[in-house]
Amino acid sequence: MVDSDSSSGADENSFFHYFTSFGIHILFIVIVIVLKWQYDRNRYRYPKGPRDWRNIKDAISFHRKKRDNLLVLATDYPDSCTVLTHTGRLVLLNNAELINEIFVGRADLVSNKVDSYLENQLRYKEGKHIRTGIVFRHQDHNARIIHKALVNFMDNDFVYKRLDSVVQEQLQNLRLSNKFDVRRTTFSFAVRLLTSLSGSSASKAMNDKAFELFEQNLYKISKAIHEDTFQKSAKVILTKLTGQSETLDINENILDYIKTWTQQRSNRAKNTTDENIVTSTTKTSHDFLDSILNAIDESSPRLDNDDVSACILDIIMHGSEMLKGAISWFLLYVVIYPEEANSCRREVRDKGYSKFELSSAESLVHTQAFVKEVLRLSPIIPIVIHSTLQDFKWRHYHIQKRTQFGANIVALHQLPTWRDAAKFDINRWIGNNSSTIPIQSYSPFGFGPRSCVAEKFLFNLLTGILGVLLFHNDFEKTGPVPEPSEGTFGLANIPPKFSLKATSLIHRS
Numbered sequence: 001m002v003d004s005d006s007s008s009g010a011d012e013n014s015f016f017h018y019f020t021s022f023g024i025h026i027l028f029i030v031i032v033i034v035l036k037w038q039y040d041r042n043r044y045r046y047p048k049g050p051r052d053w054r055n056i057k058d059a060i061s062f063h064r065k066k067r068d069n070l071l072v073l074a075t076d077y078p079d080s081c082t083v084l085t086h087t088g089r090l091v092l093l094n095n096a097e098l099i100n101e102i103f104v105g106r107a108d109l110v111s112n113k114v115d116s117y118l119e120n121q122l123r124y125k126e127g128k129h130i131r132t133g134i135v136f137r138h139q140d141h142n143a144r145i146i147h148k149a150l151v152n153f154m155d156n157d158f159v160y161k162r163l164d165s166v167v168q169e170q171l172q173n174l175r176l177s178n179k180f181d182v183r184r185t186t187f188s189f190a191v192r193l194l195t196s197l198s199g200s201s202a203s204k205a206m207n208d209k210a211f212e213l214f215e216q217n218l219y220k221i222s223k224a225i226h227e228d229t230f231q232k233s234a235k236v237i238l239t240k241l242t243g244q245s246e247t248l249d250i251n252e253n254i255l256d257y258i259k260t261w262t263q264q265r266s267n268r269a270k271n272t273t274d275e276n277i278v279t280s281t282t283k284t285s286h287d288f289l290d291s292i293l294n295a296i297d298e299s300s301p302r303l304d305n306d307d308v309s310a311c312i313l314d315i316i317m318h319g320s321e322m323l324k325g326a327i328s329w330f331l332l333y334v335v336i337y338p339e340e341a342n343s344c345r346r347e348v349r350d351k352g353y354s355k356f357e358l359s360s361a362e363s364l365v366h367t368q369a370f371v372k373e374v375l376r377l378s379p380i381i382p383i384v385i386h387s388t389l390q391d392f393k394w395r396h397y398h399i400q401k402r403t404q405f406g407a408n409i410v411a412l413h414q415l416p417t418w419r420d421a422a423k424f425d426i427n428r429w430i431g432n433n434s435s436t437i438p439i440q441s442y443s444p445f446g447f448g449p450r451s452c453v454a455e456k457f458l459f460n461l462l463t464g465i466l467g468v469l470l471f472h473n474d475f476e477k478t479g480p481v482p483e484p485s486e487g488t489f490g491l492a493n494i495p496p497k498f499s500l501k502a503t504s505l506i507h508r509s
């Protein structure tokens with residue numbers, strides 16, 4: 001009895017010691033965290049904003065409530081403010097001057113694309129991953145040479161040689177029926193267009209089963225990205241903690257598909273010395289794939305097949321998401337504002353714009369004004385977010401490395417300097433009225449050195465596409481349609497699912 005008593009006392013003692021030392025460790029950790037927090041507080045200074053503990057709920061729901069928040073924050077903080085979000089601290093810039101100052105003036109320090117927003121992460125090889133749809137997340141030498149190669153390709157080889165026929169072919173293939181799901185249909189059009197532009201020979205495979213699967217899988221990813229539920233947010237946090245991606249398998253499947261094009265091209269390469277290294281096939285580029293392959297000799301570290309394929313996937317995903325978003329918004333505004341849409345239809349009919357032609361799209365003044373006004377009120381990217389590459393001082397602030405800067409595009413497009421900012425008014429872009437457009441207050445395609453590579457051609461591309469659609473079709477509602485204030489509003493601003501009826505005007509007349 002005595003023996004057993006003393007051993008239980010020893011057990012209690014060791015438990016007591018265990019818990020005391022555990023408690024002391026925890027206390028130390030808490031003290032270190034508090035000291036670090038205090039140190040950072042003294043060391044770094046940010047613009048003021050709703051970022052204290054009382055706003056923690058707002059911080060967590062910031063991205064979900066962004067549509068309301070962005071305009072309210074710009075009214076409360078006309079210059080800039082700091083918001084806590086679930087992905088960290090974000091300095092939101094609410095006026096044109098500051099956006100320009102940071103995104104153009106300090107682009108050397110604020111050029112990393114966000115990397116913790118999308119759950120849709122693809123580890124495409126050991127130690128390397130992309131988040132599909134966010135083009136070239138790092139601001140590094142290779143991102144720069146690829147950007148330059150794509151811009152040069154569009155300027156010199158492509159736009160004037162192939163673009164018209166590729167776009168027209170896809171417009172002809174577009175199957176609009178009595179009742180079509182607008183987002184699904186425009187996505188299919190956009191993926192096919194981007195695939196033709198990325199790997200011209202790949203378009204030959206567009207009717208086969210493998211391509212169908214590729215397109216379906218891309219659409220699944222697109223849906224997963226835009227799903228907007230609390231379960232989804234919880235999953236995002238979980239995947240962030242585990243480093244896993246819910247859509248990884250699908251990604252691997254679609255990446256494999258693109259790898260086969262890259263492989264076929266690399267097999268044609270003249271001076272292949274290493275199986276895993278691609279060399280330029282020819283200096284004339286026929287598509288995005290060629291233009292990236294032709295830039296490989298300048299790359300460092302040298303790009304291989306997997307890197308090139310990941311870039312192509314990123315371009316296809318971004319381009320098709322953006323085009324889907326833009327064309328879906330156009331068609332929604334067409335049925336909400338039929339008078340304005342009819343003035344565009346009259347214009348394309350008067351000018352005989354029945355086929356896509358980039359060079360004459362600019363002459364479609366009303367149609368281009370319609371495009372610009374839709375993208376003003378419903379920009380596809382509501383905040384352009386970049387993060388800082390290192391600590392830096394700006395005005396009287398001291399900003400820490402990896403702080404996110406957000407250009408508040410929604411607010412920029414509705415600043416008080418716009419006449420009747422909240423009104424859908426295509427006339428503001430036409431003739432003398434355009435002198436009322438406030439300077440540097442409209443930017444649907446990004447800013448500075450990391451702006452969209454297709455920027456120069458996008459207004460005309462979108463105008464031409466809308467022009468041809470209006471020339472051949474009348475669009476009507478088949479039931480209630482969403483308001484422009486609805487839809488997902490995460491990294492991209494996309495209308496909710498809706499259907500329309502298209503009646504061919506050729507058959508009617």
Ligand code: HEM
Nearest residue numbers: 135147319322323326380381444445446450451452453454
């Ligand atoms: C309506 C259509 C489009 C919109 C609204 C759009 C918008 C944007 C925006 C806002 C950015 C800057 C993102 C940032 O700084 O974080 C961007 C970048 C980019 N876009 Fe687009 N885009 C569109 C279509 C396209 C198309 C068709 C392509 C196909 C080539 C494309 C390729 C790119 C690339 C490669 C970048 C990354 C540039 C870089 O970081 O160096 N975009 N786009």
